[in-house]
Amino acid sequence: MSAVADTHAQDHHHGPASGISRWLLTTNHKDIGTMYLIFSFTMFLLGGTMAMVIRAELFQPGLQIVQPEFFNQMTTMHGLIMVFGAVMPAFVGLANWMIPLMIGAPDMALPRMNNWSFWLLPCAFLILVSTLFMQGGAPNFGWTFYAPLSTTYGPPSTTFFIFAIHIMGVSSIMGAINVIATVLNMRAPGMTLMKMPMFVWTWLITAFLLIAVMPVLAGVVTMMLMDINFGTSFFNAAGGGDPVLFQHVFWFFGHPEVYIMILPAFGAISQIIPTFSRKRLFGYSSMVYATGAIALLSFLVWAHHMFTVGVPVAGQLFFMYATMLIAIPTGVKVFNWVATMFRGSLTFETPMLFAIAFVILFTIGGFSGLMLAIAPADFQYHDTYFVVAHFHYVLVPGAIFGIFASAYFWLPKWTGHMYDETLAKTHFWLSFIGMNLAFFPMHFLGLAGMPRRIPDYALQFADFNMVSSIGAFMFGTTQLLFLLIVVKCARGGEKAPAKPWEGAEGLEWEIPSPAPYHTFTTPPEVK
Amino acid sequence: MADQQARESAPRRSNAKVIGWCLSGVVGMFAFGFALVPLYDVFCDITGINGKTGGRYESTERSVADMNRTIKVQFLAQNGPGMPWIFRPVSRSVEVHPGEATTVNFYAENPTSRDMVGQAVPSLSPSEGTLYFHKTECFCFNQQPLAAGENTEMPLVFIVDQEIPSHITKLTLSYTLYDQGEPQAAAASTTTNDNG
Numbered sequence: 073m074s075a076v077a078d079t080h081a082q083d084h085h086h087g088p089a090s091g092i093s094r095w096l097l098t099t100n101h102k103d104i105g106t107m108y109l110i111f112s113f114t115m116f117l118l119g120g121t122m123a124m125v126i127r128a129e130l131f132q133p134g135l136q137i138v139q140p141e142f143f144n145q146m147t148t149m150h151g152l153i154m155v156f157g158a159v160m161p162a163f164v165g166l167a168n169w170m171i172p173l174m175i176g177a178p179d180m181a182l183p184r185m186n187n188w189s190f191w192l193l194p195c196a197f198l199i200l201v202s203t204l205f206m207q208g209g210a211p212n213f214g215w216t217f218y219a220p221l222s223t224t225y226g227p228p229s230t231t232f233f234i235f236a237i238h239i240m241g242v243s244s245i246m247g248a249i250n251v252i253a254t255v256l257n258m259r260a261p262g263m264t265l266m267k268m269p270m271f272v273w274t275w276l277i278t279a280f281l282l283i284a285v286m287p288v289l290a291g292v293v294t295m296m297l298m299d300i301n302f303g304t305s306f307f308n309a310a311g312g313g314d315p316v317l318f319q320h321v322f323w324f325f326g327h328p329e330v331y332i333m334i335l336p337a338f339g340a341i342s343q344i345i346p347t348f349s350r351k352r353l354f355g356y357s358s359m360v361y362a363t364g365a366i367a368l369l370s371f372l373v374w375a376h377h378m379f380t381v382g383v384p385v386a387g388q389l390f391f392m393y394a395t396m397l398i399a400i401p402t403g404v405k406v407f408n409w410v411a412t413m414f415r416g417s418l419t420f421e422t423p424m425l426f427a428i429a430f431v432i433l434f435t436i437g438g439f440s441g442l443m444l445a446i447a448p449a450d451f452q453y454h455d456t457y458f459v460v461a462h463f464h465y466v467l468v469p470g471a472i473f474g475i476f477a478s479a480y481f482w483l484p485k486w487t488g489h490m491y492d493e494t495l496a497k498t499h500f501w502l503s504f505i506g507m508n509l510a511f512f513p514m515h516f517l518g519l520a521g522m523p524r525r526i527p528d529y530a531l532q533f534a535d536f537n538m539v540s541s542i543g544a545f546m547f548g549t550t551q552l553l554f555l556l557i558v559v560k561c562a563r564g565g566e567k568a569p570a571k572p573w574e575g576a577e578g579l580e581w582e583i584p585s586p587a588p589y590h591t592f593t594t595p596p597e598v599k
Numbered sequence: 600m601a602d603q604q605a606r607e608s609a610p611r612r613s614n615a616k617v618i619g620w621c622l623s624g625v626v627g628m629f630a631f632g633f634a635l636v637p638l639y640d641v642f643c644d645i646t647g648i649n650g651k652t653g654g655r656y657e658s659t660e661r662s663v664a665d666m667n668r669t670i671k672v673q674f675l676a677q678n679g680p681g682m683p684w685i686f687r688p689v690s691r692s693v694e695v696h697p698g699e700a701t702t703v704n705f706y707a708e709n710p711t712s713r714d715m716v717g718q719a720v721p722s723l724s725p726s727e728g729t730l731y732f733h734k735t736e737c738f739c740f741n742q743q744p745l746a747a748g749e750n751t752e753m754p755l756v757f758i759v760d761q762e763i764p765s766h767i768t769k770l771t772l773s774y775t776l777y778d779q780g781e782p783q784a785a786a787a788s789t790t791t792n793d794n795g
Contacts, residue, residue: 150749181614226679249621253614284625291632306636310679310777314651317639321632382726384646 087589092545096191101168101184101377102587104190106486108165109479111193113555115157116472118201127510127544129527132536143527144212145204151215152233155333156240157197159467161250162475163336164189164247169276171251173580173587174269176260176596189246196239196490200381203229214525216326219307219318223299230300234293239288248282250463251275260579262598266360269578270353273360274339277367281335289325292318316381318361323374331370332436334466335363337474338405344481345577346408348413348424349416350575355408362401362408369398375486379450388447395445399438408433421573422496426477437465440515455525458518464511468547469504476503476554484568488586491561499557502550509543522586621787639645646730652721652772656733656758659728660686664699665761671769672759676705680778684745689752696760700735705774707743708750716779719753721785724771731760732770739774744782 084366088094088103098104125146129137138146161351172179203210208227211217222230255276258266268276295306295318305311307318345355353359375383375391383391409431418424440462444453453459476499483491513536518524522533529537571581579598583591643651672695673687683710695701711716719739723729734740738753745751759770 182618245625247619252621253617254616257613283621284628287625287627287629288632288635291629295633295636309775310718310779312720314639314643317636321635322640323630324635384726 079354095119097187099187100589101172101178101180101186102184102486102589104180104186105167105169106163107190108168108193109460110163111190111474112158112162112165112475114159114265115153115197117551117569119150119153119158120387120551121546122153123233126150127541131541132538133529133531133534134526138527140527141209141212144525145210146216147525148211148214148383149200149204152200152211153197154467155215155329156237157193157200159333159475160244161193162470163275163278163333164244166271166336166340166475166478167247167251167480169486170478170580171254171272171275172258173485173583173591174272174578175255175258175263175594176579176598177258178590178592180250180347180596181258182250183400185246186187186250188248189243192239192243192246195494196236196243198338199232199239200236201327203227203232206232214379216322217296218322219296219299219315223296223307226300231297234297237293238290241290244282245286248279248286252283253281255279260595260598262469266357267598269339270342270359271336271339274342274363277363278332278335281367281370284330285332289329292321292325295321316378319378319381320374323377324371326377327374328367328370330463330466333471334474335366337364337430337471337478339516340474340478340481341430342405343369343408344423344427344477345412345431347481347573347576348419348421348427349413350418351412351416353408354414355404358404359408362404365401368397369394369401373398376445376447376450379447380454392445392447395443399442401439406431406438421480422491422493422500423477423481425497425500425504426473426480429500430473430477433469433473433508436465437462437470440465440539453518455523456518457514457524461511461514461518464514468507468511476500479558481556481573482580483558484572485580485585487562487565487585488568489561489563489565490568490572491557492565495553495560499550499553503547504551505543506543506547506550510540510547511543513537513540513543603627652723652729652732652734655737656735663761664696666696668697668765669694669766670706670759670763672701672757673769673771674703674705675771675773677773677775679775682717682776682778684709684715684717684776685750686717686774691720695759697731697759697763700756701759702754702756704752704754706750706752707745707776709745709747712747714744714746716742716782718742718779719774719776719777722773722775724766724773728763728767728770731767732772733758733760742779752770 087099094109095103098107105218125138126143129135168180173179206227206229208229210229211222211227211233213221217226217233218273253503255268255272295304298304299306299308299313305313307313307315309315342353342359373391373395375387376395379388379391413428420428440458444450444459444462480491480496483489517533517536517540520533522529568585570584572585573581579592579596580587582596639641671692673692674690676686676688678684678686687706687708689704691707693701693703705719707717721739723732734755734757736754736756738755743753744752
């Protein structure tokens with residue numbers, strides 16, 4: 073944002089502890105950020121492996137590799153692990169690393185809680201993944217765990233699943249409180265709210281969303297727990313409950329949740345595009361307001377996920393128009409990114425490639441979202457592969473490409489070395505091609521009527537499914553290359569200067585690379 | 600240095616404040632999740648959108664039947680999971696004039712060798728008609744005990760409101776009968792169901 077007047081002295085009087093206790097007991101935001109990112113990537117590979125099982129089964133019509141029961145467990149666990157284990161922790165990791173550096177704070181506001189909120193996550197996922205080995209198998213009702221599939225008909229492991237959701241919810245809420253406290257209280261002198269980098273802004277808004285909806289998720293799984301184990305009838309028609317109520321409460325959480333997974337990516341992209349366009353971000357304040365508008369609107373659109381359950385016409389119209397309204401602030405963002413690039417002196421380093429792919433492909437996902445928002449048309453698309461195509465287009469080139477772009481953008485700052493640009497570009501192009509090959513045919517499959525979450529399909533869908541599976545294998549395998557690139561970069565490589573990107577602006581580039589263990593112990597002065 | 604100390608001590612106080620606000624938000628939203636349950640019921644009661652018909656209808660004024668209109672009311676009966684009773688409407692459908700009270704019967708039989716209690720839960724389609732379908736008497740208001748091998752005819756008295764929109768010509772009332780266990784166990788729980 074602005075120049076730093078006081079380039080403070082680096083004091084190395086207190087480095088990291090050694091051995092395992094460094095990681096178990098650390099309260100350092102950089103260590104915790106690193107652990108979040110490593111955990112997230114581990115979960116990404118695990119969830120990705122499950123996606124490979126799904127695509128292998130769908131490679132050909134008929135049942136070849138897994139039984140339908142196991143297939144259902146794979147779709148459920150893939151969704152849960154990717155949403156709660158890969159995407160959300162990755163953004164919390166980026167927040168931990170970058171927010172203190174971007175606002176000139178020495179650490180997060182609540183470092184000990186930070187440690188706790190990270191270490192809850194491996195516990196939660198250990199419980200969740202262990203359900204795969206339990207009698208009756210893992211949860212098999214889809215990541216949306218609709219009642220009564222998850223209550224009356226759920227496997228015995230459902231209670232463990234509920235407990236895991238509770239723990240990861242507590243972790244997310246603590247992470248969110250930490251971000252809010254850090255951003256509100258720890259900004260360097262002169263860093264006013266409207267001078268904050270976009271990534272900090274989008275994370276602040278995301279944190280408020282997390283605080284608003286994670287408790288609702290905790291509530292809905294608690295109701296499930298009581299229905300299953302204590303004989304209540306929240307979602308049981310026999311006792312006067314209503315299964316549709318589950319969907320309302322779930323999507324009241326679920327829709328803001330999808331913005332929780334995309335807003336931080338919006339922020340990161342808003343850092344990266346100006347850097348490689350060598351221009352300031354176009355329309356900074358409109359970006360801030362658009363993010364706020366998206367967050368507010370996200371609470372008013374939940375029933376667009378459930379048009380087919382019998383919402384009255386007035387309700388369908390309301391939720392249809394409210395949903396379409398979100399296209400306006402989202403459009404503001406997309407046009408601002410394009411306007412930032414317009415007449416900029418662009419270079420195409422890997423972060424920029426991922427960022428440009430993000431803008432284009434996320435927009436495709438946004439448009440298919442608009443199609444799904446049209447209530448009368450949604451009856452045709454509902455629960456088909458069109459929906460799968462839509463949300464993978466917003467989550468893979470949206471959230472995941474946003475994370476990759478951020479990782480390449482800040483890797484030199486984290487490791488002190490430049491990553492291998494050739495390998496990274498290979499990673500980008502293979503990911504880009506693989507991802508489109510995997511998910512684009514799903515639009516056609518869905519429009520032709522192929523239902524989602526089914527391990528078998530009619531013969532006319534065979535060709536597109538084979539293409540889709542080949543793309544998925546390509547995308548999946550390519551991610552091992554990312555692991556290689558990061559490990560290589562962490563171990564060595566060309567020394568990175570404090571500011572490896574010519575057009576970069578912001579406090580994080582004023583400190584040396586790699587970022588010292590303690591930074592901004594004396595607050596910088598932001599003019 | 601004093602300046603730095605001021606900076607260090609200042610956020611501590613406000614951190615506690617921020618945590619306090621955030622935690623009250625968390626607790627509030629957790630409570631809101633549960634508040635959605637009664638809110639949903641109230642909302643559905645007012646709008647009738649989930650097809651749950653209302654409780655006992657008590658008319659204050661004598662209604663006059665609108666002989667110019669005829670509404671066909673169809674009846675469906677089905678068993679909840681694991682319910683062994685024979686359960687069916689005595690007549691599949693009746694034609695009624697809005698405003699007139701009509702009585703229909705449902706037949707239930709317990710073919711098992713144990714005493715059981717059943718509870719019927721109604722649902723009306725289209726849900727738009729829910730607000731105009733009044734039950735003055737319904738077996739669904741109460742739990743129905745049946746001894747082993749016993750059978751019974753259960754009455755339903757209803758009035759279709761004269762205000763029913765003109766485009767609704769047909770209403771379908773569906774009952775699902777659920778097993779409520781042994782009579783003693785069931786007597787301990789509620790005996791009436793106002794949602795019925």
